Amino acid sequence: MSPPILAASELVKRFPAGRGRQVHAVNGVDLEIGRGEAVGLVGESGSGKSTIGMLVTRLIPLTAGRVCFDGRDITALPEREMRPLRASLQIVFQDPWGALNPRMTIGKALEEPLKLHTDLEAGARALRGRELAERVRLPLASLDRFPHELSGGQLQRVCIARALATRPKLIVLDEPTSSLDLSVRAGILQLLDQIRRESGVAILFISHDLETVELVTDRVVVLYLGNVVEQGPTRKLFAEPAHPYTQTLLSASLPPDPDVMLARHTAIGEVPSPINLPPGCAFASRCPAAIPACRGARPPAVALGGQHAAACIRIADGGNVLSH
Amino acid sequence: MSLLTVEDLHVHFVTRGLDNRVRVARALNGVSFEIEEGEVLGVVGETGAGKSLTALALLGMLRPPAVVAAGRIRFEGRELAALDSGAPDHIRGTRLTLIPQSPHTSLDPLSRIGEQLVRMQREHGRVSRADALRRARGMLDEVHIPAPEQRLKAWPHQLSGGMAQRVLIAMALINRPRLVIADEPTTGLDVTVQAAVLDTLRELVRAHAMSALIITHDLGIVAHYCDRVAVMFAGSIIEQGPTRAVFRGQRHPYTRALVASTPKRIAERGYGQVGGTPPDLYALPAGCLYRDRCAMAAEICVTTPPVVRFEHAHAARCHFSAQLPPP
Numbered sequence: 001m002s003p004p005i006l007a008a009s010e011l012v013k014r015f016p017a018g019r020g021r022q023v024h025a026v027n028g029v030d031l032e033i034g035r036g037e038a039v040g041l042v043g044e045s046g047s048g049k050s051t052i053g054m055l056v057t058r059l060i061p062l063t064a065g066r067v068c069f070d071g072r073d074i075t076a077l078p079e080r081e082m083r084p085l086r087a088s089l090q091i092v093f094q095d096p097w098g099a100l101n102p103r104m105t106i107g108k109a110l111e112e113p114l115k116l117h118t119d120l121e122a123g124a125r126a127l128r129g130r131e132l133a134e135r136v137r138l139p140l141a142s143l144d145r146f147p148h149e150l151s152g153g154q155l156q157r158v159c160i161a162r163a164l165a166t167r168p169k170l171i172v173l174d175e176p177t178s179s180l181d182l183s184v185r186a187g188i189l190q191l192l193d194q195i196r197r198e199s200g201v202a203i204l205f206i207s208h209d210l211e212t213v214e215l216v217t218d219r220v221v222v223l224y225l226g227n228v229v230e231q232g233p234t235r236k237l238f239a240e241p242a243h244p245y246t247q248t249l250l251s252a253s254l255p256p257d258p259d260v261m262l263a264r265h266t267a268i269g270e271v272p273s274p275i276n277l278p279p280g281c282a283f284a285s286r287c288p289a290a291i292p293a294c295r296g297a298r299p300p301a302v303a304l305g306g307q308h309a310a311a312c313i314r315i316a317d318g319g320n321v322l323s324h
Numbered sequence: 325m326s327l328l329t330v331e332d333l334h335v336h337f338v339t340r341g342l343d344n345r346v347r348v349a350r351a352l353n354g355v356s357f358e359i360e361e362g363e364v365l366g367v368v369g370e371t372g373a374g375k376s377l378t379a380l381a382l383l384g385m386l387r388p389p390a391v392v393a394a395g396r397i398r399f400e401g402r403e404l405a406a407l408d409s410g411a412p413d414h415i416r417g418t419r420l421t422l423i424p425q426s427p428h429t430s431l432d433p434l435s436r437i438g439e440q441l442v443r444m445q446r447e448h449g450r451v452s453r454a455d456a457l458r459r460a461r462g463m464l465d466e467v468h469i470p471a472p473e474q475r476l477k478a479w480p481h482q483l484s485g486g487m488a489q490r491v492l493i494a495m496a497l498i499n500r501p502r503l504v505i506a507d508e509p510t511t512g513l514d515v516t517v518q519a520a521v522l523d524t525l526r527e528l529v530r531a532h533a534m535s536a537l538i539i540t541h542d543l544g545i546v547a548h549y550c551d552r553v554a555v556m557f558a559g560s561i562i563e564q565g566p567t568r569a570v571f572r573g574q575r576h577p578y579t580r581a582l583v584a585s586t587p588k589r590i591a592e593r594g595y596g597q598v599g600g601t602p603p604d605l606y607a608l609p610a611g612c613l614y615r616d617r618c619a620m621a622a623e624i625c626v627t628t629p630p631v632v633r634f635e636h637a638h639a640a641r642c643h644f645s646a647q648l649p650p651p
Binding site: 044045151152183184185186189190193209210211212214215249252253254255257258259260262264266267269270 | 370486
């Protein structure tokens with residue numbers, strides 16, 4: 001069997017916070033993505049999800065841990081050797097306005113990755129640029145335009161087309177639809193769906209939008225303060241969330257249907273500071289199911305069958321299930 | 325009688341191009357709606373549909389190049405005169421208030437929270453400092469800010485996003501308004517915080533028998549926090565009605581497309597017809613403004629603007645609203 005396209009283990013990232021203090025952004029995260037698999041990385045602000053996206057694409061250095069891409073350890077690969085790999089490992093960011101050079105036409109922007117990663121000549125590049133534009137359903141007239149002349153949805157299509165240009169094996173999508181209107185968002189999701197079916201590219205979908213993650217992913221990893229608290233197949237995890245944090249998070253979402261009764265679990269207080277992380281379970285300070293032992297050691301992941309696992313010591317006595 | 329009645333409101337942006345020719349963008353094109361006592365109305369629509377502009381017009385906060393070209397606004401039985409004069413009338417700020425978007429840019433970074441709450445009261449009425457401070461403390465308690473006594477002395481930068489949004493709710497409610505306008509009150513907040521903030525807002529609206537107008541692009545917020553909903557497209561309300569009625573059976577193709585774009589509906593029925601751009605506000609076509617994106621568009625949609633058709637309290641601005649197939 002071929003190795004997973006991405007295998008990251010014990011990822012740690014700390015940022016300096018001045019006066020010798022440190023922000024503990026990512027605290028020992030394991031993440032594996034199979035070939036062609038779509039994995040969702042969910043969590044609230046400060047959970048470390050975007051940081052993980054930048055760590056696995058080697059855009060920022062790791063504090064500790066290991067990243068293997070396509071069977072190869074890239075943890076300490078020098079940038080010179082990293083560069084050719086980037087053709088297969090792409091990332092798309094939330095803000096398409098900031099991701100494109102304002103002084104470069106859309107056509108040139110689409111050709112740029114081909115210039116960097118292929119030896120196609122100018123004519124062939126232009127042709128491939130047009131193909132890419134058609135593939136993401138951009139009007140061909142937009143190739144001669146500049147970014148400010150396009151709408152947000154069109155710009156995000158340009159960013160996706162650029163990521164696709166070099167036929168990657170994994171695309172990291174960091175909140176790709178969060179800045180877009182509802183109907184425009186649906187168009188982008190449909191495009192991603194089509195691209196996955198056509199090219200078999202694997203996807204790491206980073207988002208705080210649980211409904212979108214439920215729609216587009218095969219598997220979900222839930223983060224809280226830089227720790228994986230739960231992961232599992234999307235359908236199973238949404239149906240039977242085991243970690244009290246996942247239950248809280250899912251219960252807070254508002255389905256667009258007035259007939260769905262909300263049964264909300266409320267977390268106590270606010271998210272603790274990532275500068276002074278409490279020992280033990282990071283969610284213990286806000287968890288309605290917490291017992292003193294939760295504040296002792298970091299809880300190990302408990303297997304729940306079928307690739308589903310959650311890091312909560314209360315699973316043993318059934319106390320993890322929040323009641324209404 | 326309704327607390328607020330907006331009738332045929334038109335707002336234009338009047339600018340001059342580089343060639344010195346006057347250009348007019350018709351940003352609001354005849355917006356009409358009412359809000360009853362104690363009612364929560366949700367206004368939804370996509371970027372540029374005119375949601376926030378409607379709120380600014382109600383609050384008299386439009387500044388050139390935006391001008392009210394036509395329309396009437398009646399609030400508590402009185403005509404709100406000189407809609408864009410900018411003159412303080414003390415209705416806005418006391419009887420009719422705003423919870424703005426983006427908490428951190430809406431608070432004064434150089435004043436403590438308590439000071440801002442005191443100022444909000446003394447700006448609009450004769451209140452002693454001590455009384456105002458006492459009320460400020462009570463208001464922070466009402467919006468569920470822990471340790472309100474200490475928070476009065478806090479600076480805005482010391483508050484989390486959720487706390488700052490709660491302070492803004494406190495500021496909007498401290499003069500006991502009859503109608504509060506919340507412009508995307510939870511955009512940018514985490515989901516767990518969003519739910520808690522909206523719960524607090526609803527609790528206070530009910531407790532003080534106020535009305536609220538919630539502007540949002542989130543159909544989930546409308547479904548669970550609004551009694552009635554108005555859907556905007558290209559500067560007009562294309563559908564409005566009781567929330568449950570609108571979610572059960574949309575009478576306008578645009579509202580249908582919006583509901584069909586939610587992940588939940590895509591999961592059930594697959595991707596529907598999506599995309600399209602709103603019409604150019606500088607050169608609005610005759611007929612129906614939605615026709616270029618509409619699968620049902622016919623000859624009449626090109627020639628004749630649709631009028632609002634009512635079916636009980638549920639209204640849609642579409643020639644074919646009665647003939648739409650069941651959703």
